[in-house]
Amino acid sequence: MNQLIDQYSDEIVQIFGEASAQLQTLPEELKEQALALLGKCYPLNRKDNEGPNMISYLLPYWVGETLGSPIELCRELAVGNLYGMVSFFLLDDVMDEKREVRRSLALSTLLNQRFLEAYQRCFSVDSQLWACYNRYLAEWADAMYREVDEPMDPRDPGRLARKAAPVKLCAAALLLQAGRAPEIRVMETAIDLALAVLQLSDDWTDWLEDLPTASCNAFLVLLGENLQLEAGEILDESMVKRSIYREQALGGLAILASDYADQLSAMKNAPASLQIFSSSIAQSLQSKANEIRDRYDSLLNDGGFSVYLTING
Structure with missing residues (x-):
């Protein structure tokens, strides 16, 4: 990038x-x-x-x-x-x-x-922009309120994007200034897809920090689904690390990010730099997933995986 x-x-x-x-x-x-x-x-x-x-x-x-x-x-x-x-x-x-x-x-x-x-x-006080601002602020507030009680849904890009909803105000402003208000909703969808990719990447980066409240983190939610945890079973650091290597857990997150980036790239009127931004993040996640897979294969072939987990588990 x-x-x-x-x-x-x-x-x-x-x-x-x-x-x-x-x-x-x-x-x-x-x-x-x-x-x-x-x-x-x-x-x-x-x-x-x-x-x-x-x-x-x-x-x-x-x-x-x-x-x-x-x-x-x-x-x-x-x-x-x-x-x-x-x-x-x-x-x-x-x-x-x-x-x-x-x-x-x-x-x-x-x-x-x-x-x-x-x-x-x-923009004047009677501009349509302020209705957009109120809506984006409500989206942000909804995201902050719901993340405590309702698990994050990695497959819902709109919800993934809500924590950063106010950033969309500039796009609405520029479309209104250009006399293209009917395009606001389409632009919002494009930005939501980019923000969803960014949130997935952030959740991968922050998984250890977010472990005490795992349901707020899309990566940990996805990992928990794959592990099919029993009711009341709690993820711990060792369990996550094993899943990252043995089950290639990051791969599933990278696929979702790539899907959102591809959807954005298919939107012909979306800003080119926004498409580059989301594609770069998705590619970075996929590269990291590939790196983990290759490292796992190498350790497995060399008989060193159990030693790795002993040191890092």
């Missing part, structure tokens, strides 16, 4: 620079935290030159290129999306009990207001 970052490197410098400058006006006790969080998302400082959340701030450019939107509008929405991205990160972490609640909620509220202000500068 380096090509997606490289292609927009000048814009990335500009929008992160604008956001950083604007964050200087935050209360002193919150400014440092906000700038640190924004810095962690800055892809040009990462060794892999990627950045796991590029869709948040590059989607306005991807959709804008498809529609021929003014670059100034794309930049404004991209800066707004940076604020929205960090705001929702903070809320997610608070719900996962990873951050101190009082400070994080205060900062999230301020950043969400900056997110909205960026859009309010471009």
